[in-house]
Amino acid sequence: MTSCAALFISAPSSGSGKTCVTAAIARSHARRGKRVRVFKTGPDFLDPSILERASGHPVYQLDLFMGGFQHCQALLAEAAREADLILVEGVMGLFDGAPSSADLAAAFGLPVVCVIDASAMAQTFAALATGLARFRPELHHCGVIANRVGSAAHGRMVGEGLPDELPLIAALPREPKLILPERHLGLVQALEQPALDAQLEAWADAWEAGLRPGLAFKPLHFEDMAEPPPPRQLAGRRIAIARDAAFGFIYPANVDLLRTQGAELAFFSPLRHEALPDCDAVWLPGGYPELHADTLGAHPTLATALADHVGADKPLLAECGGMLALLDELTDAAGDTHRMAGLLPGRAHVQHRLAALGLQAITWPEGPLRGHSYHYSTLQTPLAPVARATNPNGGKTAEALYQQGSLRASYVHHYFPSNPEAIATFFKG
Template identity: 85%
Template sequence: MSRCPALFISAPSSGSGKTSITAAIARSHARRGRRVRVFKTGPDFLDPSILERASGAPVYQLDLFMGGFAHCQSLLAQAAAEADLILVEGVMGLFDGNPSSADLAAAFGLPVVCVIDASAMAQTFAALATGLQRFRPELHHCGVIANRIGSAAHGRMLGEGLPDDLPLIAALPREPRLILPERHLGLVQALEQPGLDAQLDAWADAWEAGLRPGLAFKPMDFAAEADAPPKPLLQGRRIAIARDAAFGFIYAANLDLLRALGVELAFFSPLRHEALPACDALWLPGGYPELHADALGAHPTLATAMAAHLAQGKPLLAECGGMLALLDELTDAAGEAHRMAGVMPGRAHVQHRLAALGLQAIAWPEGPLRGHSYHYSTLDTPLAPIAQASNPNGGKTAEMLYQHGSLRASYVHHYFPSNPEAVAAFFKG
């Protein structure tokens, strides 16, 4: 049993400022020497990259479908044993999705605070805040945060309309200079924002200036049975992992699992034209190959090295953007075609509208895995799929799984802890 203060930060909708507020709180405490652990609700790679920079610690996903209750409970308990503060950022609106942010907060008894964009509100702010509080009475709402207020007087008026059991915790002004840049999949990755640290400090300053007196993060108990470590089924194996601005969609829990399986991880950057490291297996995660197609196509050795890797029957897992980089051709959203590695037959086209989104359950030959899909591209390949994913919410997104020799590819971003044995069996070859 570990005790640690915790806060679940949600909102009525996406775009309310959850990420910036969570990052502001994390940075405010971290720069005072406190150990802050931040989690993100659901599958997301972009918000966690910002939150990791803010807190100075890896950010893990809490998802009741991909990881399950016991896995999420274990992650929280591990964090509580080593942290001074736990922050969990929600996804979309508080009650949106299945499982929703509210489901996660209720499952672990986490105190909830909602961030509300007050830029165009007066008395309706209190009505919205109390409506969120009362919609599911089993949730514990400890306050509300007013974001993008117009003035100090505006903030005072918002606070005066709230009931005593739902205090205004903080009121932050509208600051256009603090808005994070976005692109088609969400926020721009932290590693692509050279001014991010200064921006995070400015957010922390705004949080501290807008904080109302009396906020106290109350410690709560986190208990979980210790997970039995996986057997070192990949002891002595070396897996090369592409990691840079083109291939940045990597769950921290996936890396932890590979290490626990006994893997030596060898990271390399295709964008910097680094050579494929000597390895027993290769993982190309998702990312933005369409934004860096010319640089990837100009790599002097990677395509040949990957072809040789596959000719030796060594495993290669390619997810979403990693898969696109292996095709014969990739056409970007501007209509320009780019030559890619040519080790997987087919072509892809990036469009301006969303092509697929949703949680995914997929049956690998080695066993079932879970993950998610989110992309703007469409694929045309002569390969016949060996499996098709299903969406637990009944959505239309149902991605295909392709096998081409020792290459396995899909639009699915797999969550390795959902089936460690299957992952180990694939990478063992």
């Protein structure tokens, strides 16, 4: 057993300020020399980019559907061996979804603290906090955080009526300068926020100023375990991975798996017009090609290089935004149409309303994989799907998998550790 202090940060709903509070705690401890490891519950690329900057370390997903219990357990155990504090940010509201944040906290005995937006309430705060704490008695709630309070008096008021076993841990002010910018998929990526570090410092200051006396992070015992390393089936293979503001949706666990399987990874930036590296396979992850379509279209060599790559029957995986970048045309939310790489027949249109959201289970020709879908665009293509995903919660999102030669594309963001053998087989070609 390995001991490490840990805290699960949730809320009654999205938009309550979980990411900002988690980032504030992480930065507060990190700048005092503490080793902090942060996790994000469920599929997400944007919140982790903020939390990575706050803690100084990559942020991994804990998802009981995509990765499974043992995978999550191994990630927590590894973090506990090297950290002074583990923080886990929840997803949506505490009890929302299946599996929910509550399911994850219960599975690993993580103490829960809920962040509640107190801006439009007073004594009702205690009723809401108490209800959250008592809804599932097996969860251990160690306190509550009031966010966006209007004054010191308001902060004291929201704490009235809280039971002794559910103390008010902190009251954080309502400050417009502390609000993180958002766009249609969520928070703006960390690499696109030049003032982010100053904002994180301000959040850490607010946390320390609003912290009530007596908070103690109690150590938890994590079972020492590690997942057996997969066979090095990709030894000698070089995989090129696009990575920049247009292609930034990359799970750290996916990168780790490819390296553990023996692959050499070559990252490149299409936005900086870097050439496609010499490689045996290519991965174009999701991101925001619609925000950078003109720059991508002006790349002098990429479309031809990718066409030659596929023409040589080398594997190319394109996920969500990566897939959009390979189409004939992409129409952005403003109605402007852009020529794309032209490797995948069809066109897409970015709309102002959500088009798809949900966990996904899909069977590749190499075997079953898990992942998720979240996008605002719609796709028209003459290609017939070679497979179609299902949603474990019965939702309507059921993404198609397209194959054209060695090119494979889907809206699904695949979680590679859900089937390492299938991933290795595909990238081997």
